[in-house]
Amino acid sequence: MRISRRGLLGGAAAGAVFGALPATANAEQGLSQDDLHWADFLGAQDMVWQRIPRAWYEGPFLGNGFLAAALYKEPGANAIRITVDHSQVQDHRPQFGNEWGVARLAVGKLLLKPKAQITGVDLRLHLYDAELNGRILTDKGEIGLKLFVHATTDLLVLEVDGDCEVEFQPAEALSPRTIRENPPANFPRNPPAVTKTERDITIVNQPMIAGGPTATAYRTRGRTLLLSVAHKKDAEAAVRQAVKFAGPERLLRQQHQQWWHAFYQRSFLSIPDSLLQSFYWIQLYKLASASRETGPIMATTGPWIEPTPWPSLWNNLNVQLEYWPAYGSNHLELDPIPRTIKDTQRILIDALRPQFRGDSMGVRRSTDAQFDDAGFVGAPGFSSPDPEIGDLPWILHNVWLNYRHSMDERIRDEVLVPTLRKAMNYYLHFLSVGMDGRLHLAPTFSPEYGTAPDCNYDLALIRWSCRTLLELTADDPLAPKWREVLDKLVDYPVDQNGFMIGTGVPFAKSHRHYSHMLAVYPLYLVNGEQPERRELIERSLDHWISFEGALRGYSFTGASSISAGLGKGDDALKYLREFVARFAQANTMYFEAGPVIETPLSGAQSLHDMLCQSWGGVLRIFPALPASWRDAALQDFRTEGAFLVTASKKDGRTQFVRVRSLAGQPLKLRPGIEGPLQVRGARSWRQLPDGTLEIDLERGGEVLVHGPSPDLGIGPVPISTPAPRWGLPALPDGGQTVIVDLAAALNNDAITSEFHMGDGDFDGAGNTYPAAQLPQTGQTTDDGIPFEFVNGSEGTPNNVIPAAQTITLPPGNYMTLHLLAASDNGNTNRSMTITYADGTSQVPLQITDWRTSPAFGETEALRTSQMHARTGPQPVRLSIFHQKIPLDPAKQLVSITLPGAATPRPHLFAITLEKPK
Known part of the structure; x- marks a missing residue:
């Protein structure tokens, strides 16, 4: 698919701009954008x-x-x-x-x-x-x-x-x-x-x-x-x-x-990484399958309901992340948040205790799609164990993103300003002047971590709320109060490791949520373009992501976006790839105890952040591309200020940037083009010392920025990193290994999430492996042998406890039966029956206890640093072992029959058969 020259700059503007280009660039650039090419x-x-x-x-x-x-x-x-x-x-x-x-x-x-x-x-x-x-x-x-x-x-x-x-x-x-x-x-x-x-x-x-x-x-x-x-x-x-x-x-x-x-066809994005390019387009398909502007805000599961502990909306991260990809991809028609906020003003008032309803609004942590639920939003000093009071301002950040990408004054005047004004009023009830003359916030709750005074989650949202209100309605009677808050608000608490949770509460344990770093991302109040803050961001990111144990998928998409904000494309790709390798399922879905839809969608936003950023009033083109991505393409990418951006990078060089203004807003552009620039179509423009272009562009106007002899074609970029398709490919049958499907035989749940440690039982005492420390994809390789096991949602059986059952195997001649297994309550040293087409054979079944080192020549295929007990996580090292059982390669294998029930018990998580060489 190559988009024509006329597609780049339509109508009369195209002739005026391209007529002045060199002949080599003015030549026809390829076929028009049509259905056949999109289908391909x-x-x-x-x-x-x-x-x-x-x-x-x-x-x-x-x-x-x-x-x-x-x-x-x-x-x-x-x-x-x-x-x-x-x-x-x-x-x-x-x-x-x-x-x-x-x-x-x-x-x-x-x-x-x-x-x-x-x-x-x-x-x-x-x-x-x-x-x-x-x-x-x-x-x-x-x-x-x-x-x-x-x-x-x-x-x-x-x-x-x-x-x-x-x-x-x-x-x-x-x-x-x-x-x-x-x-x-x-x-x-x-x-x-x-x-x-x-x-x-x-x-x-x-x-x-x-x-x-x-x-x-x-x-x-x-x-x-x-x-x-x-x-x-x-x-x-x-x-x-x-x-x-x-x-x-x-x-x-x-x-x-x-x-x-x-x-x-409302937008286009192409990158040379086949796996991530497909992942991106599947996320757009997913978002359009799951949401419409006229419908309800997505629950954590999306519209697909499965057994889950999360059957509603969670307003302290999930809702926000779900809709970020809609803005840059030019799909505001999928975002129901502004309409829902407008329609639920009474519910947002009633969510607060009666004494706060006169001037404030808030949203409960988890609700239905109309923000309704029992109880009240937390309030410091009112016997609230976890007063989480910043969730409405954070949701309103999404409304602000919608407004900034559309410049729709109705969203600003009917939804954003009146609701944010009352959300900020709620904060004012809990701010007071300390002995140092600074405004301090009473102890509030940093989502999913704990309570602290001067909580960084809330300090960031307070600053963002006051700045946004002053930008949108500077003559409001409350404007002097907002300015006072900005002048006197205490600084973000930090220590030698970076951002703390709040005053006196360091970041000191594994935590999936980057709530303490909200000022960095997505608010950009603290950002990498502030030289005095860059090291703080890097230190905070490294410290946060270094704590394994509770990190989840959106920990890595968040780390990817934070890295992109620092211009570190290689790190952004590393973290995004980490998410895909550890957490993305076969169809790109994701779960934490049950289905949750926000994380893969936030992975699409991480790609947006690598290709185009528009925070702080500046458009940044290709700000964080990995070194290995020599090519990239965008068409009609929507940015803050209601601009549509089309840009192309080929062989490591940005060819051109086209910007069309939908609202006549001031345009500041960092095109990322080396050498002397040509700017065509603008009424006037100037270049600042840092390379930023200030361009005067009227509503409906278009500007083209390029260097010498640009290639103005847009289309799919060459794939430099190929990958298999998403879905479930056929199991290899012509190679050396055959993975056995154990789904019908699974009868025990030995893996639990950190949210609920009581649904599984590996050893008869209620202890289990921690799901977050095992590959969530259920795939691992040890000593060159691939295994597939189940690390599913809560209550999912994931291993086989022997009870004299027979497991039918893919018929064939094999030299080794590979087990992914562990024993409970001691080492297992028993035997099982191998059935061949012409008879049976007894072989040893020797599996080591999950808490000890290999006793029978196994290797440790998987390890965890914790054990989940009914009372909480324990610092106990656990293993799942890879055991090899020799087979007779001259005979055709039919099945295995496991020993009867006894203690110690072996647990089989996966079986892979190896063919003769």
């Missing part, structure tokens, strides 16, 4: 599945911001599950809190039940068309499959071609937090769903004790099933009409594809 480019980013996905974080997912679906194997059955969810479906009893009373609720599932035995899949999620196509493979043939969720209508369209029953099963309208605990004793359950049939339409009505109801309707037309879901007063009538009057599949697909094609 995005087709290279598609996810594919040549193995059956076992869970939501492995399989394909679809959605339209409201209706959503995900596909994976139905546990324990010869069936494929397609989940059916809707982002508006929730409980409506806030008196029971966000975990139960206003939790998101599952709708149900479609089960695809072939008559024959499922043996595999061959599926492809076409990003450009937002459609899943492929085959379900069985021992008696193939079943064709096509699936899409209509982009603008709550309609799921499923086409099944083959001998396969399709059945819809409604889910109980109960919070998915049941994965962790039972509902409160006084919590009445919603009534069961009621199903009825009207001619060829089946309607499932889910009544609710409060709110709702939820209705699902479906019908079949030939090989096609149409399904719709609604959650509102007239839900049944809405879904009946949706499936009854749906147009022909051809027209539905055409409407659907038109929306998605237009969506993608």
Whole structure:
């Protein structure tokens, strides 16, 4: 895909600007941007599945911001599950809190039940068309499959071609937090769903004790099933009409594809790293599948509901990170935060204790999509154990980002200013002058770490709030107070390791959240362009990220963005790659005890920060590209000030930067172009000593900045770092190793998260491995042998305890059976049965205790520095071992039979078979 010269500078401006360029640069630059080229480019980013996905974080997912679906194997059955969810479906009893009373609720599932035995899949999620196509493979043939969720209508369209029953099963309208605990004793359950049939339409009505109801309707037309879901007063009538009057599949697909094609073409980004380029475009697909400006703010799971302890919104990081990629990618139509803030002003007032409601607003830490929940926002001095009071200002930073990227005065005047004014008023209640004459903040809570006076999380938000209000409404009656706060507010507490949590509270333990560094990112109040602050940022970042144990995915995307802000592209790439290697799942999803959607989306923002930054009123082009990225391309990247940026870097040299103004704001540009510059299309411009260009550009105007003889073409850059596709590739069968799928045999949970250490039990005493210290991808290699194990969400079985069961193995001739295993309550020294095609053999099963050093010649494949006990983490070193069991390569292997139950118990996490050399 190469965008034409006219695409770079449209209309009359194109002729005026390009007419003056040298002939070599004025030549035609390539083909126009058309559907065929976009289909080719995005087709290279598609996810594919040549193995059956076992869970939501492995399989394909679809959605339209409201209706959503995900596909994976139905546990324990010869069936494929397609989940059916809707982002508006929730409980409506806030008196029971966000975990139960206003939790998101599952709708149900479609089960695809072939008559024959499922043996595999061959599926492809076409990003450009937002459609899943492929085959379900069985021992008696193939079943064709096509699936899409209509982009603008709550309609799921499923086409099944083959001998396969399709059945819809409604889910109980109960919070998915049941994965962790039972509902409160006084919590009445919603009534069961009621199903009825009207001619060829089946309607499932889910009544609710409060709110709702939820209705699902479906019908079949030939090989096609149409399904719709609604959650509102007239839900049944809405879904009946949706499936009854749906147009022909051809027209539905055409409407659907038109929306998605237009969506993608609003911006363009290309980098030479195949893995991360595909990851980026999958995140845009994910965001558009999960959110719309007119819909609810995404819950932590997105619209896809699975068993999770996080069934609502979390407003102290998750909501904010979810929407950052929407701004630079030019997709403000996906951001519902400004509208939601405007619509929930009364709820934001009532979230506070009565004595603060006269002049203030706040948001509770976790809520439903309307910010509703039980209880009050914390208040220092009011018996609040963790007074977390800065979450509303941080959400308003997203509103500010939307405003700055759109320059929409309605957002400024109707949402941002009035709400931020009252959020700042809440802070004023807890600021007081100390003995040093400085304003100090009473003890508040730094998200997920602890409480401290002069908490850096809040000091950063106070400074940002006052500065922003003064910029937007300097003649406000409260302006003198905001200036006083800025003049007198205490400095950020720091020590020899950098930013502290607050006064007297150092950063001294592993912590996934960068709340104490909010002034650095994303607020940029303290930044790398302040020479006196740069070393502080570097020291703080190094200290924070050095504490292993509780670091999670967004720790590394945050470290990547902070590094990008320092201009350290190689470090930014290192941290982003660390996130991908350790945490990104097969389909780019992510979990922390349960599904959470924000971290991969924040990884897309890390890429934005590497390619274009626009904080502090300055546009920075390619500010943090890694040295290995010699090429990069952007088109219509949206920035603060409502500018659209198009830029190209080729062979290590920035060719040109084009900026189009949507709002007539002052333009300051650091183009990153070496040598003398030519600036075409501006009314006037000047270059500052630091190289920044100040350009006078009217609304609708465009400027082109370039050096000598620029190449003005834009298109996909050459891939220098290739990678396999996302999804599940076929297990290697022609190489030396074959990974065994143990999913059907798993019967024990030995891995727990730091959030809840009580759901697993490795040793019979409730002790487990810490999930955060094991590869979350479930992949590891030891001594050249690859293993795949399960490090899943809470309550997920992840190992096999022997109980005389037989495990069928891929038939073939093998020389070694490799185990990823550990023993509990002592070393295991027993035997197991190897079954070959012509007989059996007994072999030793010798596995070392998880707390000790190898006793039987194993290697330590995985190690942790902690053990999770029911009472908390303990400083106990644990191992999972790699044991090798010789096989007879002259015989065809069939199965293994494990010994009977006994103590000590071996735990098998993974099996890999090695072929003869």
